[in-house]
Amino acid sequence: MTDPATGQPKITVRISDDAAALACGADAVAAAFVKAGCEVQRVSSWGMHWLEPLAEISGIGFGPITAADVPDILDGKGDAVCIGPVAAHPFITRQQRLTFARAGKTRPLSLEDYSATGGWDGLEKARSMGPQAIVQTVIDSGLRGRGGAGFPAGIKWRTVAAATGTQKYIVCNADEGDSGTFADRMVMEGDPFMLIEGMAIAAHAVGAGKGYVYIRSEYPHAIAKMQAAIAACRDRIAPFEIEVRVGAGAYVCGEETSLLNSLEGKRGEVRAKPPLPALQGLFGQPTVVNNVLTLAAVPWILSHGGAAYADYGMGRSLGTMPVQLAGNIKHGGLFEIAFGVTLGELVNDIGGGTASGRPVKAVQVGGPLGAYIPPEQFDLPFDYEAFAAADALIGHAGITVFDDTVQMAAMARFAMQFCAVESCGKCTPCRLGSTRGIETIDRIIAGENIADNVELIRDLSETMKFGSLCALGGFTPYPVMSAINHWPEDFGLPVRLAAE
Amino acid sequence: MEPILARHRATQDSLLPILHDVQAEFGHISEDAIRTIAEALNLTRAEVYGVVSFYHDFRSQPDPRPAIKICRAEACQARGIEALMPAIEAAAGARVRVETTYCLGLCSVGPAAMIGKDVHARLTEGSVGDLVNSL
Ligand SMILES: Cc1cc2nc3c(=O)[nH]c(=O)nc-3n(C[C@H](O)[C@H](O)[C@H](O)COP(=O)(O)O)c2cc1C
Ligand code: FES
Numbered sequence: 001m002t003d004p005a006t007g008q009p010k011i012t013v014r015i016s017d018d019a020a021a022l023a024c025g026a027d028a029v030a031a032a033f034v035k036a037g038c039e040v041q042r043v044s045s046w047g048m049h050w051l052e053p054l055a056e057i058s059g060i061g062f063g064p065i066t067a068a069d070v071p072d073i074l075d076g077k078g079d080a081v082c083i084g085p086v087a088a089h090p091f092i093t094r095q096q097r098l099t100f101a102r103a104g105k106t107r108p109l110s111l112e113d114y115s116a117t118g119g120w121d122g123l124e125k126a127r128s129m130g131p132q133a134i135v136q137t138v139i140d141s142g143l144r145g146r147g148g149a150g151f152p153a154g155i156k157w158r159t160v161a162a163a164t165g166t167q168k169y170i171v172c173n174a175d176e177g178d179s180g181t182f183a184d185r186m187v188m189e190g191d192p193f194m195l196i197e198g199m200a201i202a203a204h205a206v207g208a209g210k211g212y213v214y215i216r217s218e219y220p221h222a223i224a225k226m227q228a229a230i231a232a233c234r235d236r237i238a239p240f241e242i243e244v245r246v247g248a249g250a251y252v253c254g255e256e257t258s259l260l261n262s263l264e265g266k267r268g269e270v271r272a273k274p275p276l277p278a279l280q281g282l283f284g285q286p287t288v289v290n291n292v293l294t295l296a297a298v299p300w301i302l303s304h305g306g307a308a309y310a311d312y313g314m315g316r317s318l319g320t321m322p323v324q325l326a327g328n329i330k331h332g333g334l335f336e337i338a339f340g341v342t343l344g345e346l347v348n349d350i351g352g353g354t355a356s357g358r359p360v361k362a363v364q365v366g367g368p369l370g371a372y373i374p375p376e377q378f379d380l381p382f383d384y385e386a387f388a389a390a391d392a393l394i395g396h397a398g399i400t401v402f403d404d405t406v407q408m409a410a411m412a413r414f415a416m417q418f419c420a421v422e423s424c425g426k427c428t429p430c431r432l433g434s435t436r437g438i439e440t441i442d443r444i445i446a447g448e449n450i451a452d453n454v455e456l457i458r459d460l461s462e463t464m465k466f467g468s469l470c471a472l473g474g475f476t477p478y479p480v481m482s483a484i485n486h487w488p489e490d491f492g493l494p495v496r497l498a499a500e
Numbered sequence: 501m502e503p504i505l506a507r508h509r510a511t512q513d514s515l516l517p518i519l520h521d522v523q524a525e526f527g528h529i530s531e532d533a534i535r536t537i538a539e540a541l542n543l544t545r546a547e548v549y550g551v552v553s554f555y556h557d558f559r560s561q562p563d564p565r566p567a568i569k570i571c572r573a574e575a576c577q578a579r580g581i582e583a584l585m586p587a588i589e590a591a592a593g594a595r596v597r598v599e600t601t602y603c604l605g606l607c608s609v610g611p612a613a614m615i616g617k618d619v620h621a622r623l624t625e626g627s628v629g630d631l632v633n634s635l
Contacts, residue, residue: 249555
């Protein structure tokens, strides 16, 4: 583009329109560049959130900036906010971006950009190979569900493919309720066609005619982008159809059976399993329910092959994980890397420790139902089995960092409170156990019969763990008990009890 | 109500989309609205009421005050939201409704808030006070 006034080519500036960039003031920065005569392209976010708003001019990054920095940057006096070539930033070069390969590089709703960067290759390949071969490719890739439970995606697809029903469904779980996570949001806002392509491949593999993306209402930008993207590529995925459905502020609706009830227009109560949703899911029909990241990994797997994906990772945790660095961390953002990386590398080397500059006291991995982990365990590799063995979970791979000012008894209380607020109410251990839990932790914090009350929490945790219908009640004991076991002094217990 | 109902199929799976539209249009979901929806979808009023009461987004009472949603989930706690709450409450007073939400997906740049569809991050006592005052 040329500037009509000067006849000079306009300078092109790339700025993200992802919600994290917007929340940090990207629109004002974009407007300032437009006013200065530049051509502004709104692209996806590179995922270096501490640098947002980040402006990129001929590959060189400036961030974080405000509108006031714009004149200096255009005058070549932007050294103070210059980060050099964005693609060569160590935070980017250390990653293995398969799912986030386009992050920062393409305009989210541009079909042209999508096709030019390998978009639709996976779907074309899938259409040429037939359902059974697609399922086998996904099985070979070792891809496990990224929504939390880590169930092999290919096996789920095989079950749905073999099931009979008048209609089969692909349901994309975009409820992303876990604090410390935003990768689903970034996919939907930054690369929506990739998710649609993944759903279309799944539909082809299992014989589904209709798909839903269930997006939480807290994500208005993701909702808008997904709706626009679906409308833009309707012909490309036909006869398969996709509809966006919006949640209504219930965390438990991320649980797959609760989500299905919600889609059917009911209270989001958890259903007893069996029957599995794969056999009797939405409207009683065979249904694939997969997380955004699970489905978004599929186009790459189809176009590069299952074995190529399985080359990444360790043990039974294969491929890459888009890890989300959150909370009190210096370099927060999206870091995609093969399984096997240690927690310490992620938090300290890559994340740069805390944003406050104080020592790290605890990290919570896997959202509100995930365990709190102390720095002594930072050699733990990102691997489903290793985490399970340490009484922790990877979940949706959000890592929330806390510095030494955090009070772990308060965090344990919050975990119980969150469970009480968000319980669907269907089972007693979750609904009543969490309320008992709050009361008991309050007594501990007040210094009443601490040892007895801690014993009570242990018993209560066992009941919730084994008696709850779903992982909301079932996993709330993880943050609670990990807090007590690793930081007994925060509960007024002698440190010695920790070893027991 | 008529235009909203006309936009959706008259089946139970349209219930949440309909409730979202009613909430957006009228600011709450009244007894009358519940009755009309129940008739249109061939459900009982109790069934519709049960759904309205289950979801945090739906209000059964009107509240015309401007509102700000504050994230008070773990990652925003780690970034200091609790220390800002007294200032937020003070700025809001009775004039602005302060709603708690658990996570806006801005967990790397918190503390975070949302007003309508606008998102705000890296809140400080000053910036969040300005936001509340601007409502
Ligand atoms: C309380 C609760 C909340 C959940 N929230 C989510 C969520 O927000 N997103 C998600 O993908 N899975 C969530 N899950 C896991 C789902 O039940 C289910 O395992 C997942 O959608 C399956 O997809 P995947 O195999 O691709 O991970 C949640 C589970 C529970 C118990
Ligand atoms: S925890 Fe506040 S935005 Fe995620």
